[in-house]
Amino acid sequence: MRTIVQKFGGTSVGSIERIQHVANTVIRAYEEGMSIVTVVSAMGHHTDELVDLAKQINPDANKREMDMLLSTGEQVSISLLAMAIQAKGYKAISLTGWQAGVQTESIHSNARINHIDTTRIQQFLNEDYIVIVAGFQGISSENEITTLGRGGSDTTAVALAAALKAERCDIYTDVTGVYTTDPRMVKAASKLSYVSYDEMLELAALGAGVLHPRAVEFAKNYQIKLQVRSSQIDEIGTFIGEDIEMEQQTVVRGIAFESDITRMTLNGLFNRVDLLPSIFTLLAREGIDVDIIIHSVTSDNLVNLSFSINSVSMIHAIKLLEDNKEQLGYVSIDVEGELAKVSIVGSGMVSNPGVAAKMFQYLGEQGITIKMVSTSEIKVSTVISKTDLEKAVHALHSSFELDSISKLQVVEK
Amino acid sequence: MRTIVQKFGGTSVGSIERIQHVANTVIRAYEEGMSIVTVVSAMGHHTDELVDLAKQINPDANKREMDMLLSTGEQVSISLLAMAIQAKGYKAISLTGWQAGVQTESIHSNARINHIDTTRIQQFLNEDYIVIVAGFQGISSENEITTLGRGGSDTTAVALAAALKAERCDIYTDVTGVYTTDPRMVKAASKLSYVSYDEMLELAALGAGVLHPRAVEFAKNYQIKLQVRSSQIDEIGTFIGEDIEMEQQTVVRGIAFESDITRMTLNGLFNRVDLLPSIFTLLAREGIDVDIIIHSVTSDNLVNLSFSINSVSMIHAIKLLEDNKEQLGYVSIDVEGELAKVSIVGSGMVSNPGVAAKMFQYLGEQGITIKMVSTSEIKVSTVISKTDLEKAVHALHSSFELDSISKLQVVEK
Structure with missing residues (x-):
């Protein structure tokens, strides 16, 4: 049966x-x-x-x-x-x-x-x-x-x-499937007929509550085919499974974004073995999720450390870092709020080296300054000013040709 | 412990x-x-x-x-x-x-x-x-x-x-204990310090919800001492246990009553072995509780059968009996609604033979006609007109000297 x-x-x-x-x-x-x-x-x-x-x-x-x-x-x-x-x-x-x-x-x-x-x-x-x-x-x-x-x-x-x-x-x-981006922001957003587990994990931020990342990971581990579909409208939703070759032709599958990002930078840190663990354990213990981390060491063994957090945790994080200033050994903190994160997601990226460069180019054409960058095999994220977010999402959605995605893609049965 | x-x-x-x-x-x-x-x-x-x-x-x-x-x-x-x-x-x-x-x-x-x-x-x-x-x-x-x-x-x-x-x-x-009768009807009603399981079972009708008969039976079977007490006021309630000698001096412990009783009489029944089972199984199967049953056989082997039910079941019972008229073999049904039941309860009754007679006498003095009588070892119940109920309860409560019960009886600890 x-x-x-x-x-x-x-x-x-x-x-x-x-x-x-x-x-x-x-x-x-x-x-x-x-x-x-x-x-x-x-x-x-x-x-x-x-x-x-x-x-x-x-x-x-x-x-x-x-x-x-x-x-x-x-x-x-x-x-x-x-x-x-x-x-x-x-x-x-x-x-x-x-x-x-x-x-x-x-x-x-x-x-x-x-x-x-x-x-x-x-x-x-x-x-x-x-x-x-x-x-x-x-x-x-x-x-x-x-x-x-x-x-x-x-x-x-x-x-x-x-x-x-x-x-x-x-x-x-309560949505009919997984979209190329949030349809509330981009009218041309279209429903994807199929996404891979990894893409789904990265796209999860697109619609909070569509499908919890923990469940996607579980499905990936046990190779369970998923379908996200509407409980109100009887139509086929978005299927989620392993990568399938056919889909790879569309390199960028969706544009994910998140507003209310704050970037924190610790200056004058001296590089030592326990530096990163001590800072990030401190934040994790208080339930502050750190997203992008940028860490570079100068020739005189000093560290530039920036990381992004959700803005709701800003006050909490600042207090925590100040309370532990001596132990952590930094000179000053720079804080920049009112930022946003925009990401391009797609399993095909790994075999298409120029994708990140294209993203930066498209954002540059819109006069948008990039504050942080983070890359993974199937995602490139940039942190930009919150006021640029909507312009960035529209530009990327259209430049990566998602506006024109056919709603009748091959459906995995 | x-x-x-x-x-x-x-x-x-x-x-x-x-x-x-x-x-x-x-x-x-x-x-x-x-x-x-x-x-x-x-x-x-x-x-x-x-x-x-x-x-x-x-x-x-x-x-x-x-x-x-x-x-x-x-x-x-x-x-x-x-x-x-x-x-x-x-x-x-x-x-x-x-x-x-x-x-x-x-x-x-x-x-x-x-x-x-x-x-x-x-x-x-x-x-x-x-x-x-x-x-x-x-x-x-x-x-x-x-x-x-x-x-x-x-x-x-x-x-x-x-x-x-x-x-x-x-x-x-939500009450402070078990009373000699419903204090909402009789102001002189007083809290009993101790009642026996059997008395409690008979008195249960006094205050619906005080203590379910099923729980009292369970307590009796396992000899569990109970106390009914108030959740709002911190005072000793009524203890419930086996009969104790000391309490037997008060023969009648309480007056229970119930309004909305209907008496049904089936006329012209021919006495046969399966008569009573067939009638009462019919009623029980439809969830109609029969209380008092009066059954007498005349010299020519005809049966006079009366029983009391709660008035809410009256229509239902009449329909049921009429639907099965042929099978049951009666000639006509008499129905009298607007009745009430009043009972005197007390473990001491069994050794005091005159108690029932006294009850009939007290009711007679008030001009109250008794329509049905039922007796058990610790209870005498009479069915009377509903309009006589309040007068009857007051008369019995006072005549059996419950108005003057001391609130400081011996408490079983």
């Missing part, structure tokens, strides 16, 4: 009407003769309401109790979805994380999945049930309810697809 | 403020040096809200999925109560029904507890945790979440007290 795992996020099951709609979508796939396992998140704002209740009682609530509380959210949505499917005359059964055999680390609020014991799911699939599984949650070896943290339901879905050797994992979301 | 099981109902944990108040009550008992296991219900109207959601999706929702849905209610309240206790600096841990080892029959929405595996609770008690257990829910041998139906949380508490060999089970509720 061919099995498909589907995942519906909180917005998709945010109301009774939407749950009914999801039930129809699930039944349509079932009627195509597939075995269906559907993973759902908590209803819309349900999780926020529970978090709010907890905060009123204990602003610094115990993580174990938070998992106990928050895991009720998915338990509500799985039972309602099962009822909705049953009301339409189909066999459905809901399973919590622990009932579905989702075994995790003994860590609360951010556990990783160790293993999925699919015995029970398989048994219900064999009896022709549509199986509804609570996303985001699992059980530890001590029989404690755990949650998987951000992107948890996506991860549950992909992990189930791997454990069940499913043909595909369909991620239903 | 002395263990006490406490139970707080939905009203007691109906808001953040009330949960904080419950946390203080729990901590007070803990500070007295007791091991504490606290059973809680779902927050106030939470269950109703969930039922409403389900009804919108499927008015005839699957019981298994209803259990999945409704069991989230207690899971929310146990985690919030644990957080509240932790916020006050005490060790607390919440456990769902399945985590607490509450093993039930494989029946949904109305399962009975088979066994409680207290290993995990005991482990946490040994580590000085206050253990918070979700009431009303358990797990079947197939690892399905089950619920215990009406009075479920009371039953969970009493069953835990039995399994843990607890010293006592305190039922916290």
Whole structure:
């Protein structure tokens, strides 16, 4: 029997009407003769309401109790979805994380999945049930309810697809697929019919919430084919899998961007073995994500160190660095806020050496100054002034000929 | 270590403020040096809200999925109560029904507890945790979440007290104890310091929700001492245990009553072996509870059969009986609605033969006609006109000298 795992996020099951709609979508796939396992998140704002209740009682609530509380959210949505499917005359059964055999680390609020014991799911699939599984949650070896943290339901879905050797994992979301860039900024943005795992990881920043990077990595490791598609409109979405030759002709697949970047530069550092670890461990421990790092050493063994962070962490980072000035041994800090990052992404780049140069040229033609550069095999990122962002994205999207991408590319089935 | 099981109902944990108040009550008992296991219900109207959601999706929702849905209610309240206790600096841990080892029959929405595996609770008690257990829910041998139906949380508490060999089970509720009659009707009603299990069973009708009969029976079977007390006011409540000699001096302990009774009489029945089973199985199968049954056979082997039901079931019962007229073989049905039942309750009655006669006399003095009578070892019930109910309750409460009961009776510790 061919099995498909589907995942519906909180917005998709945010109301009774939407749950009914999801039930129809699930039944349509079932009627195509597939075995269906559907993973759902908590209803819309349900999780926020529970978090709010907890905060009123204990602003610094115990993580174990938070998992106990928050895991009720998915338990509500799985039972309602099962009822909705049953009301339409189909066999459905809901399973919590622990009932579905989702075994995790003994860590609360951010556990990783160790293993999925699919015995029970398989048994219900064999009896022709549509199986509804609570996303985001699992059980530890001590029989404690755990949650998987951000992107948890996506991860549950992909992990189930791997454990069940499913043909595909369909991620239903509020967009119709993965675009060449954010359609809200560039009207000419077009939906990609296919992207590789690596491209998806780099493009994730394009639409926050489309698909969590953790789930993409999981899918890549277990070679699970994904499809990102709309929960509202019934059309084929974007497929995600390994690189396929045919697609390589389009070198740049998408333009990703991020605003609210701050660049920090530490001056007068003396180069020593523990310099970088001590600085970046300090920031990581406080939850400050560092993105681009530029590190160069002058002839007199002094270091120029610049790095970019999200602007929301700016004040926090400055305070942290100042508090540790003596230990770190720098002379001064330069801070430049109001920056943005724009990236070109594409698996074909690795075999097309001139792509980065073209990017710099296109930006230069627009009079845009580049403040930082970072490259990877499938991505070139530049940090520019925030006021230049929109102009840069439009220019790159059009210059790399993404405006004209056919919406009817070859679709991997 | 002395263990006490406490139970707080939905009203007691109906808001953040009330949960904080419950946390203080729990901590007070803990500070007295007791091991504490606290059973809680779902927050106030939470269950109703969930039922409403389900009804919108499927008015005839699957019981298994209803259990999945409704069991989230207690899971929310146990985690919030644990957080509240932790916020006050005490060790607390919440456990769902399945985590607490509450093993039930494989029946949904109305399962009975088979066994409680207290290993995990005991482990946490040994580590000085206050253990918070979700009431009303358990797990079947197939690892399905089950619920215990009406009075479920009371039953969970009493069953835990039995399994843990607890010293006592305190039922916290919105009244300060068990009264000689409903204080809303009779101002002179007074709180009983002690009642026996059997009396409590008969008095249960006095205040619906004070303590579920099922829990009282459980307590009687396992000889668990109960205390019904207020969750709002810190005072000693009513203790419930086996009969004690001292209390027998007061023959009548309380006046129970119920309005909205309908009497139905079937005329012209021919007496045959399967007559009573066929009539009452018919009613029971449709969920119609029959209370008093009066059955007499005349010399020519004809039967006069009267029984009382709650008036809400009247239409339903008439239709049912008419639909089966031929099979049952009666000639006509008489129906009298707008009736009420008033009962005197007391363990001492069995050794005081004149009590029933006194009751009839007191009612007769008020000009009240008795329509039906039913007696048990510790209760005499009469069915009268609904318009006579208030007069009857007052007369009996005063004639049996309950108005003057001392509020300072001997308290069983």
